[in-house]
Amino acid sequence: MSDDIYKEIILDHYRNPRNKGKLTDSEISAQDNNPVCGDRITIDIKLENNVVSDVKFDGEGCAISQSSASILTDMIMGKTVDELSKFTKDELLEELGTPSLGPARIKCALLSLKVLKIGTYQYLGTELPEDPEN
Amino acid sequence: MGLSNFHDIKKDFPIFSxxxxxxxxxYLDSAATTQKPIEVIDSITSYYKNCNSNIHRGIYSISIEATELYENARNTIAKFINANSSREIIFTRNATEAINLVANAWVSANLKEGDSIILTEMEHHSNLVPWQIIAKKLKLKLNFIKIQADGGLILDNLDDLFTDNAKFLSLTHVSNVLGTINPIKDIISKAHAHGITTLVDAAQSVPHMSVDVQNIDSDFFVFSGHKMLGPSGIGVLHAKKDILENMEPFLYGGDMISNVSLREAQWNDVPWKFEAGTPNIVGAIGLGKAVDYLDNLGMSNIHKHEQELYSYAIDRFSDLKEFKIFGFENKDSTGxxxxxxxxxxxxxxxxxxxxxxxxxxRAGHHCAQPLMExxxxxxxxRASFYVYNDESDIDKLFDGLQKVRSVLT
Structure with missing residues (x-):
């Protein structure tokens, strides 16, 4: 059952991560980690006219957390800040193609989204909701 | 391979059906918790079906029966670890609660500002966090016996750690991550020579090897029932009787008193003064049965069985590319x-x-983040073995690891 979560898209992004690295003069920048397994993700976003013009992620961790970050950075290119703040976990999970991620691994998949939300809310100066990735 | 001792043993454990x-x-996660043999499960249902009642106070038959079962379990456990008396056995919720009991009832009453507690770098969080809290509260220092790359403790500079201010030493008998067996008898004897009181976290040793608390000479000794075929929610604190006699209780309430007036109370005898409220009666009974089961197999046979499985696994895994076992070089291991x-x-x-x-x-830091660092x-x-594992489990793990490579590369 469980190896079903290693869909081709996840393995593709795990082996060949997109947008990996750092941006120096980014408007949005945030980091978080998953204390249980040590996954760590940083996301830097460059904005032009309130629209994402460049994005990089960096980090280490399991295939699920790292490929999810890679996929997420692909998805948010060209989006407005408002769209970033409204980005839902369902959009990300649908793209990952793994709606059946169990409770043990969902945190790995949503770590990148949590980092995106932390950075976006910080940029907007609004208070972070309790479970920003949900 | 000489693993025939435990042939067919999986049949005793209903979960494997x-x-x-x-x-x-x-099942290769017995260092986290173990599976339960039918004898243990039956003892639990039998108590609830046949003599469910509160202990120690009842005048009627089923309460007398329940009390006998509970106290017999205490006797069984005392014999199992060669305690001087069953009065030295206190039932707790688990090893963690036993450590918290000692931290709150003994250490907080006997250590003062500037004193230090010695721990090691390989402790489970359960033998680290309670001391951090008590140290903050009482302004104590925490000092650590360091660990070397092969997973063994660095013991040649103990004299530097065992200073006049060092008053308490708490260390694990066996590492939950590496299986390293620490030479606790030597360490404790050196600590005692400096007047240091000692606690041994035996959660990973009592299930896997024969232990003798009188020989080890620890002042406090703690372990958990669920890691040795017993139910969860039952653990043991062993302590020398004179220490227990001079110690204030940890929790207060019913059953732990001998006499109560509106404004004051006197405490019950040891060990009951440390068992406030209705205890986990069925947990203790189940743990007693688990000990009977282990005794029947023989602790030296269990130790041998695990070491044979370990050698078998090392042989199999030597074929795997880029496979690294932590603490492999250390020979003092439970296996x-x-x-x-x-x-x-x-x-x-x-x-x-x-x-x-x-x-x-198991995947993760195994509640030992400083050791991971x-x-x-x-x-x-982490793959961990117990009595019910055999070569076929290792073979399946080997096949599984090959699948891991084929999925991820």
Missing amino acids: RQINGRDLV GVISFSYSDFHPHDIASILDGESIAV KLGVPATT
């Missing part, structure tokens, strides 16, 4: 635990893919 995704369960890294595959991915083959292993990894994958 169930199938998961059409496959037999391969019950293999913590490993496998290429650059993350432990969570390894465990997920193995789960797809119905193989249960020392090993230079955020997490490891």
Whole structure:
């Protein structure tokens, strides 16, 4: 059952991560980690006219957390800040193609989204909701 | 291989008769908790069916029976670890609660500002966090016996740690991550020579090897029932009787008193003064049965069985590319635990893919984050063995690990 979560898209992004690295003069920048397994993700976003013009992620961790970050950075290119703040976990999970991620691994998949939300809310100066990735 | 001793033993454990995704369960996480033999499960249902009642106070038959079962379990456990008396056995919820009991009832009453507690770098969080809290409260220092790369403790500079201010030493008997057996008898004897009181976290040793608390000479000795075929929610604190006599209780309430007036109370005798409220009666009874089961197998046979499994696993895994076992060079090991890294595959991915083959292993920091830092990894994958594991479990793990590589590369 469980190896079903290693869909081709996840393995593709795990082996060949997109947008990996750092941006120096980014408007949005945030980091978080998953204390249980040590996954760590940083996301830097460059904005032009309130629209994402460049994005990089960096980090280490399991295939699920790292490929999810890679996929997420692909998805948010060209989006407005408002769209970033409204980005839902369902959009990300649908793209990952793994709606059946169990409770043990969902945190790995949503770590990148949590980092995106932390950075976006910080940029907007609004208070972070309790479970920003949900 | 001489593993015939425990042939057919899986039949004693009902969980192994169930199938998961059409496959037999391969359970390799006994360092976290163990499966339960039918005798233990039956003792629990039998208590509730036949003599459920509160203990110590009842005048009627079923309460007398329940009390006898509970106190007999205490006797069984006392004999099992060769305690001087069953009055030295206190039932707690688990090893963690036993450590908290000692921290609150003994250490907080006997140590003062400037004193230090000695721990080691390989402790489980349960033998670290309670001391951090008590140290903050009483302004105590925490000092650590360091660990070296092979997973053994560095013991040649104990005199530097055992200073006049050092008053208490708490250390694990066996590492839950590496399986390393620490030479606790020597360490304790050196500590005693400096007037240091000692606690041994035996959660990973009592299930796997024969222990003798009088020979070890620890002042406090703690372990958990669920890691040795017993139910969860029952643990043991062993302490020398004169220490217990001079110690204030940890929790207060019913059953732990001898006499109560509106404004004051006197305490019950040891060990009951440390067992406030209705205890986990059925947990103690179940643990007694688990000890009977282990005794029947023989602790030296269990130790031998695990070491044979370990050698078998090392042989099999030598074929795997980029497979590294932590603490492998250390010869003083129970053999019950293999913590490993496998290429650059993350432990969570390894465990997920193995789960797809119905193989249960642990991935993570194993409640020992400082040790992980020392090993230079955020997490490891851990396979741990017990009496019911055999070569076929190792073979399936080997096949599973090959699948991990084929999925992730």
